[in-house]
């Protein structure tokens with residue numbers, strides 16, 4: 454029988470989807486399940502987005518579209534980039550994709566040769582490592598534990614950059630930890646990067662979700678000279694409540710943007726006109742929804758942290774963005790919950806799901822087995838009840 458390509462042995466299904474699926478199955482069997490597992494925003498885009506989509510449907514050309522993105526959408530990306538303080542980009546620096554995930558895949562495809570090294574701080578987002586591995590990259594992990602607030606330190610970065618390094622993946626605010634880098638922290642990393650010759654993928658898709666008035670700091674602002682090596686990645690999924698619409702984009706050096714266009718031309722060809730019109734409306738229309746959601750997530754973060762503060766032994770660096778928290782649960786290892794022995798993060802999450810019907814993702818899925826990820830975008834009442842159960846579960850550990 455013909456065989457699959459060797460690279461498929463390196464491709465693994467998403468661990469996040471696996472736990473979400475298990476929770477869904479239990480729910481279908483009648484169990485009362487609260488899911489903190491999947492990172493989706495719990496809101497829909499504004500009416501103006503649907504109106505633009507309906508209007509586009511009425512005038513649909515039915516034709517193939519641009520491989521880079523229609524001009525109206527590229528200009529809307531530019532509006533968004535300018536709002537974020539990036540004045541330097543033009544249409545030729547842009548390319549869209551079927552969500553940021555697709556753009557990330559294409560970007561890595563465009564720059565990585567088999568055996569090239571990439572640097573990835575852990576905890577990492579699962580697809581960052583999975584895509585790199587599918588493409589045959591040698592992933593050099595910088596382990597960034599709770600004791601360093603899950604943030605990459607300049608000395609770690611410096612130690613990992615070598616002659617075979619091709620790419621740094623930098624995600625700020627972070628999925629899965631919700632951590633946000635300060636200006637000094639970004640600057641210190643930039644100081645290391647200016648001395649290197651590697652690509653830097655700045656996965657910025659949570660840039661509209663930053664709490665406590667912290668502000669968002671970027672390598673391109675602290676070190677404008679990195680302009681010819683930094684790829685800015687963004688997406689409408691989380692900011693505008695549009696994950697299913699599948700719109701992501703890169704703002705990059707011209708050669709990279711052109712490579713992404715070439716890959717699109719041999720792959721997806723284009724995004725549908727309806728989707729593009731909806732994306733233009735979201736990016737250029739009223740921006741009150743992201744602002745409101747950010748305020749709501751900050752309050753939910755406070756509730757999560759208040760609960761964690763009551764659990765003896767549990768520690769959690771305070772998230773300052775996105776909608777995730779990543780507590781260190783290693784205090785529970787070696788204990789029992791009823792009949793279940795908790796040896797590690799997977800045991801913890803399995804027992805929590807079975808005993809209390811609360812689904813979280815084990816930290817090992819993100820390269821940090823001392824923790825777990827909570828995504829707190831669910832309804833307020835579910836969050837309160839889920840946290841109550843989480844606390845009860847921890848209190849029953851012996």
Ligand SMILES: Cc1ncc(COP(=O)(O)O)c(C=O)c1O
Nearest residue numbers: 552553554578628656688690701
């Ligand atoms: C850090 C990060 N980058 C990229 C993505 C992909 O987003 P999109 O829905 O645009 O593919 C996600 C989605 O969860 C994410 O968390």
